[in-house]
Amino acid sequence: MLEWFNPRLSGLKIEQIDDDCIDALVEELVLSERKPSTVNRYLSLLRAMLNAAILWRWLKFAPKVRQVKDRAKRVRWLTFGEAMRLLTQLPPHLSDMAAFSLETGLRRSNVTGLTWTQVDLDRSVAWIHADQAKGRRAIPVPLSSTACAILRKWILQHHEFVFVYRGRRVIQTNTKAWRLALDRAGIKNFRWHDLRHTWASWHAQNGTPRHILQELGGWSDERMVKNYAHLSVQHLTPHVDQLHSVLRQGSLPVGRIRRIREPSE
Structure with missing residues (x-):
């Protein structure tokens, strides 16, 4: 875990490990293939290091390092x-x-x-x-x-x-x-x-x-x-238009298309 943190924090002053820095680290961990429990172990180590810095009087206070509850993460962006x-x-x-x-x-x-x-x-x-x-x-x-x-x-x-x-x-x-x-x-x-x-x-x-x-x-x-990737749909649009074009031409037996079963059925 220290080997993972080292290249990402190397060169920073300890007071630069702030909320934004931690958010970036958490994002990278969450989007990796690591399990939530593994991600939390990494974050626990980071929290311990920051708490030690306070104990040694290198920092007056440290930003909060919260545990992750779920790997699913919504991208927050502005219009x-x-x-x-x-x-x-x-x-x-x-x-x-x-x-x-x-x-x-x-x-x-x-x-x-x-x-x-x-x-x-x-x-x-x-x-x-x-x-x-x-x-x-x-x-x-x-x-x-x-x-x-x-x-x-x-x-x-x-x-x-x-x-x-x-x-x-x-x-x-x-x-x-x-x-x-x-x-x-x-x-x-x-x-x-x-x-x-x-x-x-x-x-x-x-x-x-x-x-x-x-x-x-x-x-x-x-x-x-x-x-x-989910925000880009341009490559999908031609396929949607093509389907509607085929339907309008009557090339598909629309009346005979079977109902698609739900996953729970």
């Missing part, structure tokens, strides 16, 4: 209208960071830690170094015109980090300002990490091929991408 409503309620620095997340699908730590050395606006590209990625593989990040426009607003704000507040790098996003903006926007049960879910869901609905989405999101396991 475009909901997302725009949220952005208008956030303070400028969080609004730009959230909008950039929706454009790129980057994880919270990659957005808060983004430096100007990782950005090439002339080529409309950014990159996440291997030691900054959860999968320990470098991630190329193509930038949309909207993402580039957001970055240009911050060019002269800091010599190293892209997104700052009052001259200092932004580290925490789950702040009072974030929670108040969610309330004002009428959005419930939504975490910063769900911006990444929203980005992936929009891509799936727009028909982005699964292997392309996997590469864009920096996932090493295709099973993570399958979490959004």
Whole structure:
């Protein structure tokens, strides 16, 4: 279990193991082939490590690490209208960071830690170094015109980090300002990490091929991408239309089609 946690937490300061970080870890565990009881053992170990850090006075307090009750998990994502409503309620620095997340699908730590050395606006590209990625593989990040426009607003704000507040790098996003903006926007049960879910869901609905989405999101396991597969139905529509076309032409003996038995029969 420690071998599993090590590459995912290596390089983080212990105070950076926050709610968003834990949510990402839980998501990866839940979507793996591990049983719920096994997932809970991993989470118990993580809880023990954080509690030890408090005992040793490395931390003042630790985020809660809750047990999972069921492997089934619904993807939480926003409609475009909901997302725009949220952005208008956030303070400028969080609004730009959230909008950039929706454009790129980057994880919270990659957005808060983004430096100007990782950005090439002339080529409309950014990159996440291997030691900054959860999968320990470098991630190329193509930038949309909207993402580039957001970055240009911050060019002269800091010599190293892209997104700052009052001259200092932004580290925490789950702040009072974030929670108040969610309330004002009428959005419930939504975490910063769900911006990444929203980005992936929009891509799936727009028909982005699964292997392309996997590469864009920096996932090493295709099973993570399958979490959004049900949102893409474009490849199914022609088959539905074809059936109706056949029925209209009278090619199927509709009157003789037997009733399909229910599984319980």
